Amino acid sequence: MSALLEVTGVTKRYPGVVANDNISLTVNAGEVVALLGENGAGKSTLLKAVFGLVKPDSGEIKIGGTPIVFGDTAGVIARGVGMVHQHFQLVPVMTVTENIILGGEPKRGLFINKKAARDEILALSKRYGLEVDPDAVIEDLPVGMQQRVEILKALRKDVKLLILDEPTAVLTPQEIDELLEVIRNLAKSGVGIVLITHKLHEVMAVADRVVVLRGGKLVGATSPKETDEAGLAQMMVGRSVVLQVNRTEAKRGAVVLEVKGLQVLDDRKLLMVKGVDLSLHSGEILGVAGVEGNGQRELVEAICGMRNRESGEVLLKGVPTKNLNPHAVHEAGISHVPEDREKHGLISTYSIADNLILNQFDQAPFAKGWIRDLSAIAKNAVETVAKFDIRTPSAFNTASSLSGGNKQKVVVARELSEDLPVLIAAQPTRGVDVGSIEFIHNQLIAARDKGAAVMLVSAELDEILSLSDRIAVMSGGKIVAVLDSKGADRNYIGRLMAGLKE
Amino acid sequence: MSALINEVKGKKQKYDVGSWLVPIISVLAAMLVASLLMLLQGLDPVLAYNSLFTAAFGSSEGIAATLGKATPLVLSGLAVTLGLRAGLFNIGVQGQLLSGALASAWAGYALTNLPPFIHVSVALGFGFFFGALVGAIAGYLKAFRGVHEVITTIMLNSIVMGIVDYLASHPFKEPDQALTRTPQIIESVRLPMFGLLPSGFFVAVFLACAMWWILGYTTTGFRFNSVGRNRFAAWYAGISYKRTIFFAMLFSGGIAGLGGAVETLGITYRFEPAFNLGLGFDGITIALLGRVHPIGIIPGAILIGGMRAGAANMQFDAGVAPELVDLLLAMILLFVTAPLISRFFKNSSNRSLTGGWGN
Known part of the structure; x- marks a missing residue:
């Protein structure tokens, strides 16, 4: 029996970047394959290629043994590939039943056969063990339940391969547990699942196999049996580009920026930064390492006045900076390279x-x-x-x-x-070509040498290791360790990033 | 690299050509479609257009009439333009204009003891103020309550129409008069003609130049443009989104109100609800025809003012109903808005001029 999905040697180049570099992977019926990688690693390009939305420069993609045709997205979907997007595609004012049947309504004459539809949804939800209230209106449901509706929507179309794009990004911890259970059950019933995520413990909990992408390349294929979270973390952030940065010893000066007891909520209103204390000296680069989604983004945004500080304060040379006012923070002396350059x-x-x-x-x-x-x-x-x-x-x-x-x-x-006293650089080289990376790195070091206090937040551990004078490791919303970068052991840091103590 | 640079250069040039040709071709395409309709009715399009444009531009009286029609249109076009620059679609220019027209008419007949110059200024100021008031309501609701300006301005149009109808038919009504209208404004407050040019036209052109300068050369203009293009980056750069939106809507309404005032003081000499119909909506067509550029508004307004002025003559000479002009304007709007023509020029940056109003 041929694999559900078979990707062989897919390469896709964009001007200046190789988004996918000779990627091969297979997904069989009944297995959960985790696709792991930071933003910009090439996950979305690969998925677009699977759906026929992007034409690979070379390589082949087969679904159920037959190659797909570029542009034939409908054909791909007809062959049983379904996707649950990170941002739900639901009509908020319609009921669960109406949303699920949308586009394939059971009819009686000119009218929708509501009873048949409702019965179908109940049967579907029973069959897969996904409990929903068919008559509830979507906007009244919690996010986890909405996601369940999305999954049912896909399952109703006889999905054989279900792709879940960062499904846990919007969920609470309880909802995540429920979802992982759903994923296991679906796999048991014979559905092949591709789980896109960068949360390691979820991968460990649910995946049969793990495929790690970094910088467009497939850098590792393993299984939770063969590795642990630290091993995965290292694969994700591992040695992508060999970065040679020439830098001299830091002339570390006085404390410029102090973060005290900072607590910050994320977009889901969950506590994401759980009491962070940090001090940043002039003339040093402090690297903040961590797997994405451990509170780094929220920390940076709160420091820079772009996200509400629930509690705690940010002091610049002893003076508290304003909350929720990026310009005032900038005026006070904190410059900021924002993570989302297109938006902010x-x-x-x-x-x-x-x-x-x-x-x-x-x-x-x-x-x-x-x-x-x-x-x-x-x-x-x-x-x-x-x-x-x-x-x-x-x-x-x-x-x-x-x-x-x-x-x-x-x-x-x-x-x-x-030449402001503080520079906060969030993912300053993400999606940037190698030449520009080097240039930006040198600029950060030059700023340090001129006496600026630089905080570098990056998902690339190598970037942190090669630029930082001190390294703060963030995990689960807390700074779990602050190390001197001299003699820092990447394995040890990897374990800290994965939330393991020693 | 050099190939890439050339490609970028090429795209830029193409965009520039396209951006000026789009309005011109839109007008020609609309006229072509209208000709076909005339032919279907057995009418002569050449004769019709000839008499339309001769009446509008062929004689000094014609030009004076055209410029008279164009004056409030420049201002309503500018009002729409200012909104669009800040990312707002002000559909309420009609209501703001009516409110300004009535306010200036009242100032023009009720205040009789003022020296002429001050009287004119006060009457224009009344127009601006009451237009701005209507605009500010929509601006407040958008900025501080998150209500979409398209909804509020459409609704305010109806509300304002009801209010001005009431005012013009009861408290401000001309005594012993069957029609719903105010008394005539006094002689000394009327805007004079300078030869062929109504003096209101100078006000309108001055405002267009002022807006061009403000948008292009001042920090205020930079704020408006920034919020219209990317409000997140604007916020990050220290520009208050709420403040900017509020004032954009306020001034947009004020300019529309001034358009109504100029119409009252220079052309109609009184307020009568039927006089000003459609001026605000033509402003939308004109703003888009002028590529949301304050100076581009002037030729757009003159063209459409000319069509309005020459419509009667066209009916007289060629038997074409004056409603044809409405049809022409509607089709021009369709052609400038639809990306049809810009795509024809392979315009790489297909930025919609009304982008953002659906947010």
């Missing part, structure tokens, strides 16, 4: 020149009172484009015309231009 870092339809002064647009020399000084803006743009090696035909092209690496250089250039 850039206005992509503005010129590079305007983006380079985005948070100083109303200050001298870029504005004289009410009037913007366009020649000062242009002069700054031309100089910065040259200094930061931003590859563009003109500083007045829109930011959207730049590659990812050059966009990031624009953000980094802007944040470094004022």
Whole structure:
């Protein structure tokens, strides 16, 4: 019997990046395959290729033994591939039954046969052990239940291969346990499951096999029997790019930034940062290591005034900084390379020149009172484009015309231009080409050498190891250890990241 | 790398060409479709267009009439443009304009003891203020209550129409008059003509230039543009989304109200509900035809003002119903909004001009 899904040697290149590099994997009926990898590792490109939405440059994808045709998404779905997206595709004001039957309603004449539909949903929910109230309205249901409806929706179409895209990202711990149980039952009933996640314990709990992607490459295939969470963590963040960074000994100065007892909620209103204390000295780079989703994002956003601080405070040179006001925090002296550069870092339809002064647009020399000084803006743009090696035909092209690496250089250039005492860089090299990575690294070190206190948050352990003077390891919303980077043992850090004590 | 750079350059050039051609081709395409309809009715499109444009632009009286029609249209187009720049779709220009028209009419007939210059300023100010008031309601609801401006401005249109109808037929009604209308404004408050040019037209052009300058060269303009393009990045950069949205809507309404005031003080000399119908909605077409650029609004408004001015003549000469102009405008709107034409130019950045209003 042929495998449900068979991916052989799939390669997909985008300008400047190899999104998928010779990836092969198979999924058989009744097994759970975890696809593990940080954002930007190539998971979504691979999935798009499976659905025929992206044409691989080389390689082949077979479903149930027959190759798929590029562009034939409907054909892929008809062959029993279903996906539960991270963001649900449900109609909030309709009932569970209505949502599940949507697009394939049982009819009686011109009308929907509501009774048949309801009975069908009840039977379906019984068969797979997924309890739902068929008459509940979606928007009244908790998120975990909504997800169940999504899964039922997929199952109703006789799904043989079910892809779950970060299904636990929005769930509470109890809901996660329930979901993992559902996944096990589905696999028992013969459905092949691809579970995309970066939460290691879920993988350990439910997967039969684990496939790890990093930087577009398949870097490991293993099973929970053969490894542990620390092993997985290392595979995920392992030696992706050999980074050679020349840096001298840090001249560590006084404490500049102090984080005291910080507690922060995530988007689900769950406590994600559970009391963090940190101090950042001038002239050092403090790396914050951790598997994604352990509170790093929330920590950075809270420090930079972009997310509400539930409790605790952030002191800059002893002075408390304002909560929920990114500009005031910046003015106080904290520059920030945001994790989501497209959303927060850039206005992509503005010129590079305007983006380079985005948070100083109303200050001298870029504005004289009410009037913007366009020649000062242009002069700054031309100089910065040259200094930061931003590859563009003109500083007045829109930011959207730049590659990812050059966009990031624009953000980094802007944040470094004022020589503020603190720089917080969140995933500064994600999705960035190797040349730009090196450049950005050197800029971070240069800022440190000029006396800035730099906090580097990265999912790449190698980046942390090669740049940091001290390393704080974050796990489960807490800083579990602060180490000197000299002689730091990556295996030990990997175990700390996985939440293991020793 | 150099190949990439050339590609980027090429795209930019294409976009520039496309962005100017789109409105022109939209107008021509709309006229072509309208010609086919005229032919179906057995009418002569060449004669019709000839008489339409001769009436509008062929004589000094025609030009004066066209510019008179164009004056409030420039202002309503600017009102829509300001909203769109901040990412707001102000459908309520009609209501804001009516409110300004009535307010300035009242100031024009009821306040009689003011020196002429001050009287004109006060009457214009009343128009601005009451338009801004209506706009500010929608702005407040959007910024601080999260209610979509398309919904609120449409509803405010109906509310304002009800209120001005009531005011014009009861408290402000011209005594001993069957029609629903206010008394005429006094002689000295009327906006004079400078040769062919209504003086209101200067006000409108001045405002267009001022808006162009403010949007392009001041920090206030930068705030509006930033919020319209990416409000998250704007917030990150220290621009208050709520404040900007509120003031964009307030000024948008104020400019619309000024449009109504200029119409009252320069053309109609009184408020009569039927006089101002459609001016606000034409503003949407004009804003999009002018590529949401304050200076682009002026030719757009003159063209549409000309069509409005010449419609009667077209009916007289070619037997074409004046409603054809409405049809033309509707089709122009369709062509400029639909990405049909810009796609024809393989416009890479298919940024919709009304982007964001569905958020």
